[in-house]
Amino acid sequence: MPRRLPALLLLAAALTAAPPRKPVPPATPVQRWLNALTPRQRAAQLVIIKSTGTLPPTRSRAYRAFLKSVQTEGVGGIIINNRVTRTGAVNAEPFEIVSFVNRMQKLARIPLLIGGDFERGASMRIAGTIKYPHAMAFAATGSPEFSRELGRATAREARALGVHWIYAPDADVNNNPQNPVINIRSYGEDPQLVARHVQAYIEGAKSDPAHAVLVTLKHFPGHGDTAVDSHAGMPRLDADRPRLNRVELVPFRAGIAAGVDSVMTAHIALPAIDPSGEPATVSKPVITGLLRGELGFAGIVSTDAMDMAGLTARYKPGEAAVRALEAGVDVLLIPSDPEAAINGILAALRSGRLKQSRVDASVRKVLAAKLRLGLDKNRYVAAEALPDALDAQGAAEKAQEIATRAVTLIRDKAGLLPLAKDANACVLLLAERPGNTHGQAFLDEMALRAPRIPVRVLDPQTPTLTPPAGCGTVVLGAYAQSGGYGERNAPLPGNYPELVSELARSGKPTILIGLGNPYLIRAFPDVSTYFTTYSPAATSETAAVRALFGDSPMTGKKVVTVE
16 A cells, blocks of 8 residues: 555645646737837827928928927837928928938838828829829719729829828818818719728729828718818817718718728817717727727827817827827827926826836827838838839820810800910919919910910909900919808908909909809809819819810819709
8 A cells, every 4th residue: 555655645745736837828920019019108009290291401490399209209100291382382302201201211120101192193202203183073974993993003002102001082071162171082972882992092092002091081071071270270060960970971981881991080079979079089989989980980180280270279298199089099190399298198097197017008009000011121212213113114004184174164154165276365274373373284285286366364453454355255274172262251362352253243254163163153143154164283284275175175074063
């Protein structure tokens, strides 16, 4: 019996031993990135700063600011914006963008997300790219396939330039003719029409894994029925819940169902959902309750630019950042003071107002997006491949086809169309502002098709505007992209309204072309002949001239009520 004791003891020990531990799974790439970040760096990953896309000299103050934001703070990304001058916006050249992006990516410890408001392709922000017209022109063609093609082409252009996050398509339903900020950026006033084009765009943009991008619906919960520009103030959308379900939310539901990656908020009040009057960007009932809860969106929620007056008039940068995160937002786009936004988040973490787990949840989404885009493997842009990537076969011809098919005849009571190429006529182009860059494509096409008809580009600040003496038929090409100008909220800037009205009342044969805002004709009921391109893009200018002389039919559809 004693000899068997050790064996029994061994058996008892084996029976009572703890079960073997399960192997700990290795940390995911996202978790490894997250573990390497301090709380401050995690907060910084939620911040997107802005740039004009040009690389400043390394000794300049501007470069030092990028060095601090990208290398020291570790912001999550950069959005490419225009450089705004007195005469309008100036876009950076493609190789400037590539040089800037590669330098910034070299400075960044974790790859940067580079974004752009590419609503009409890269041409909205980048010079030398295909000139697609505005969204409303796409809807006027009657074919969502064109929007699908734009999504596909934009993804290709974006990745060639080093841009990964497309802030498009615009899901706003523009049912307010006085809208000063959306207008032709929307597909139209019919929610179902907007939804079809939104869905087609998303499908196109996500169709080629070789050009993977993040696609964004904007501006939630819908900026179409507003008469205040959220860049200058805070609009209010006074729509009840049944109306929201029937109109504003329709395209967003369609976009979410199509697998959109992100949703951008609007700085607008929505009393039907949040009676407090808070901007949607910082409203928990709107973001967490409506967008996250009811619409079931689980992707990245980004603010609209946080340096807009719709937000800055109410909150300082740090407070706005914290409120946005509390509401359910993930990414803070262009805080007016990025460092203050980061400091605000850290202060909220220290006080317990925000939990680290809440911040980390958003950081994980940002890091996961960077991995899906393959930025962990290659964050740089191949400059030598840029010319071929931006000159895809047939892309320019497709853009022109879209612009041509969008031209829409609204009225021709006097039977002035088509205009004879040898007619006793003159053309006046009503530039939107002094030194405006619009008009060159119109001038070139006129010189090609009707070189004997004189064309003048007018300035809205000219005291007295009159057509040339001896001019029989007057053709007015009016560049207008928004709902109103100046204190009078006039349909056109400067003295243009008086010129158009006087010509219409005088009985002189007058043809008005809306190169942009299609609602223009509402202000000039006496004008007998009017057609619109729904866009001032160069391709739309060319299309307008061809339609004027009957060289291409006006087959566009009315996608908003203009009379």
